[in-house]
Amino acid sequence: MRHPTKPILEVLSGNRQQIPPVWFMRQAGRYLPEYRALRDRAGSFLKLCFTPELAAEVTLQPIRRFGFDAAILFSDILVVPHALGRRVTFEAGEGPRLEPLDEASKIKTLRTDVDASVLAPVYEAVRLVKRDLPPHVALIGFCGAPWTVATYMIAGCGTPDQAPARMLAYSQPAAFARLIDILVDVSSHYLAAQIKAGAEAVQIFDTWAGVLPPREFSAWCIEPVRRIVENVRREIPDAKIIAFPRGAGASLPSYVDGVPVDAVSIDWTAEPAFVREHVQPRVAVQGNLDPIVLLAGGDALDRAVDDVLTNYADAPFVFNLGHGILPETPIAHVERTLARIRQA
Numbered sequence: 001m002r003h004p005t006k007p008i009l010e011v012l013s014g015n016r017q018q019i020p021p022v023w024f025m026r027q028a029g030r031y032l033p034e035y036r037a038l039r040d041r042a043g044s045f046l047k048l049c050f051t052p053e054l055a056a057e058v059t060l061q062p063i064r065r066f067g068f069d070a071a072i073l074f075s076d077i078l079v080v081p082h083a084l085g086r087r088v089t090f091e092a093g094e095g096p097r098l099e100p101l102d103e104a105s106k107i108k109t110l111r112t113d114v115d116a117s118v119l120a121p122v123y124e125a126v127r128l129v130k131r132d133l134p135p136h137v138a139l140i141g142f143c144g145a146p147w148t149v150a151t152y153m154i155a156g157c158g159t160p161d162q163a164p165a166r167m168l169a170y171s172q173p174a175a176f177a178r179l180i181d182i183l184v185d186v187s188s189h190y191l192a193a194q195i196k197a198g199a200e201a202v203q204i205f206d207t208w209a210g211v212l213p214p215r216e217f218s219a220w221c222i223e224p225v226r227r228i229v230e231n232v233r234r235e236i237p238d239a240k241i242i243a244f245p246r247g248a249g250a251s252l253p254s255y256v257d258g259v260p261v262d263a264v265s266i267d268w269t270a271e272p273a274f275v276r277e278h279v280q281p282r283v284a285v286q287g288n289l290d291p292i293v294l295l296a297g298g299d300a301l302d303r304a305v306d307d308v309l310t311n312y313a314d315a316p317f318v319f320n321l322g323h324g325i326l327p328e329t330p331i332a333h334v335e336r337t338l339a340r341i342r343q344a
């Protein structure tokens with residue numbers, strides 16, 4: 001890792017690439033027929049995550065088909081609550097369901113360390129992927145940020161603005177802080193273990209960062225992720241870390257000031273001139289094609305791809321979506337996008 005030669009690792013080291021490296025959030029998933037076939041065979045989503053051979057195969061599927069510059073380990077942010085002993089299920093077409101952690105008394109009795117044997121297959125999947133990865137492709141591990149994972153643990157599912165977690169943070173701040181502390185601790189170990197198993201970078205997904213007012217954003221998004229980055233770097237000083245504070249908007253400069261990551265992943269609502277002036281001089285940027293325009297295709301897609309390149313590719317930049325690829329996305333639109341990025 002000290003002498004990166006893979007394009008995405010170069011960018012994470014601050015070296016702009018002539019043709020930006022590209023990968024897509026959720027690139028392994030339901031828009032791929034080969035994923036759907038394997039998911040059917042595996043039975044449950046968690047079985048897919050925790051069977052190393054299957055998780056490795058699903059991770060590699062989009063690499064074989066499209067030649068992305070990075071593979072993202074196939075798993076889910078909710079394996080961490082699962083390893084903390086919470087019941088987690090994924091119903092087809094419904095999204096995740098957890099037993100809600102909706103009272104301070106339930107947080108007081110939550111275990112503070114994960115069951116290591118539950119997460120061991122994840123590290124084995126990392127090793128298997130590394131064995132079969134083309135030489136220029138990097139493997140990215142990941143976890144959810146404490147705030148985002150807490151929102152699902154508290155509500156028991158995704159909600160439009162994660163109000164249950166915001167409510168608990170205001171009304172039971174000590175219990176809420178305890179939950180965040182536990183998640184900081186286990187997520188730090190989880191990321192370090194993925195890197196030790198062979199992940200060359202890690203991404204911290206804070207999907208729900210955008211629903212918090214500034215004071216809470218600082219307390220529950222910036223501070224916990226800063227502590228995770230510090231903990232991981234204490235163990236692995238040159239660890240490459242990307243953060244995705246979705247919806248951070250005008251708070252992006254204070255985010256990159258507070259969280260010393262190698263890259264920040266931005267969503268499609270970011271204002272380009274603002275990002276160029278206040279974010280890109282400090283840190284590499286990743287993003288931010290609207291997943292809906294990838295679904296729409298045609299001239300609108302070509303224009304949007306060109307806009308992203310014009311806006312951000314003059315500085316260290318990783319091409320990605322502004323959020324996960326949608327299951328209905330035609331494969332031809334992904335191919336068209338990659339060809340356009342690489343034609344230059």
Ligand code: 1CP
Binds near residue numbers: 072094207
């Ligand atoms: O039926 C299925 O196959 C389940 C669909 C699915 C998939 C393919 C889920 C359920 N998770 C995943 C994989 C996944 N999740 C990856 C794999 C690697 C890749 O990117 O290819 C990753 C990185 C995640 C991360 C994740 N899970 C996030 C953060 C990023 C994001 O997209 O916002 C979140 C919020 C989750 C929770 C989750 N898991 C699954 C769903 C449908 C959701 C979202 C729930 C919601 O709020 O609606």
